[in-house]
Amino acid sequence: MTLSDYKPMLKIKKLTVQYGPLPALNEVSLEVKQGEIVSLLGPNGAGKTTLLLTLSGILKTTEGRIIFKDEDITNLSPPKIVFKGIGHVPQGRHIFPTLSVIDNLLMGAYLHRNEKKEIKKDLERVDQFLPVLKERAHQRAGTLSGGEQQMLSIGRAMMGRPKLLLLDEPSLGLAPRLMDEVFATFREMNKGGLTLFIVEQEIQLTLAISNRGYLLRNGRVIKEASASALTESREVKALYLGEDAERGLK
Ligand SMILES: Nc1ncnc2c1ncn2[C@@H]1O[C@H](COP(=O)(O)OP(=O)(O)O)[C@@H](O)[C@H]1O
Ligand SMILES: [Mg+2]
Structure with a gap:
């Protein structure tokens, strides 16, 4: 069985979330298939945490749908979403x-x-x-x-x-040796049947265990590709080099 045979598990359709007048997420669409490890990359302030909080029902959306295992879970309460099978490891633990x-x-x-x-x-x-x-x-x-x-x-x-685990910057504040251990654990958990959606700034470590990834910037998905294609992409290389290089992309 190849990855393209896997069933879609999570489908996010044109999701928009606002704290104030400006959207923190602007028509974000993406999907995670059952059995995959998918990474969500992007600079600080891109909207990564906002997306995970909305998936968990902690933040509410005004527009867009969240479909999990063929069921619309948009704006359900956080306990109901946990009950449906989505776990959340929040930023800051x-x-x-x-x-x-x-x-x-x-x-x-x-x-x-x-x-x-x-x-x-x-x-x-x-x-x-x-x-x-x-x-x-x-x-x-x-x-x-x-x-x-x-x-x-x-x-x-x-x-x-959980059937799907959301992880928000799990490497934050960890020594490099521990990061390796944590990511090795993710791989094992995935082999055990858990689907993972990982937000990370440790791009290499995350892409090394991921099937695919999305790049989020200013609340929009600007790229979707296989992990290997993302590793080589100029957008991800720019992310490594920081804000200046990113401005050069505009
Ligand atoms: N509680 C909040 N109130 C108002 N604005 C917020 C709040 N949390 C985040 N934001 C803004 O929303 C945008 C996305 O933030 P966030 O989702 O935390 O990004 P990331 O996790 O990618 O660093 C940023 O511009 C941030 O300043
Ligand atoms: Mg964040």
Whole structure:
């Protein structure tokens, strides 16, 4: 089976989101197929976080549709969207520092809180992908290293039993060695059947594990291509070189 045979899982159609008078997202259309790893790249302020927050129902859209597994989920509440199978690892992690690691994970299982047996299985699955969390289970989350907190944020999202996981700059604040570890974990999670949509500034690391990617700029998709084509594209090279090079593209 080649990737083009995969079923579309998430379809975003002409999505527009505004905080104030100017749109932060302007008619954004993209899709993620089941089984894929798709990366969303773009400079600061492009609208990447806004897009993920809208997919999770935290921000509302005025125009456009979000279709997940053939169902319109536009503007559903965040818990309903988690229930449909979309997990979100937010930018900045947002773990609960005074709670233990295990209690943080159980917060992620909130929607299934009465299913004790299944939750135990979910925890075992998280331990399998993120073994460090088991070692630290009873430690307060605030005492974990940055990398471990990132793993915890991912583990908490996995406890919601996602089919699609949204990751917002998971490499942020991590030492390079830890970044490699986190991205290797993503690859394993994907092999285990999870579809991933990753927002990143660590372009090379992300494209190395991705099938495809989109480039977002000023709230618009300016390019869509395979990961290898994106790696070689002048737009992505300009992104590496920063704002000055980007201005040169205009
Ligand atoms: N809460 C907010 N209120 C008003 N404007 C915002 C808010 N959050 C983000 N923005 C603006 O929306 C645009 C997109 O931001 P964001 O989605 O955070 O970009 P990215 O994640 O790509 O860096 C930026 O111009 C940013 O200043
Ligand atoms: Mg952001």
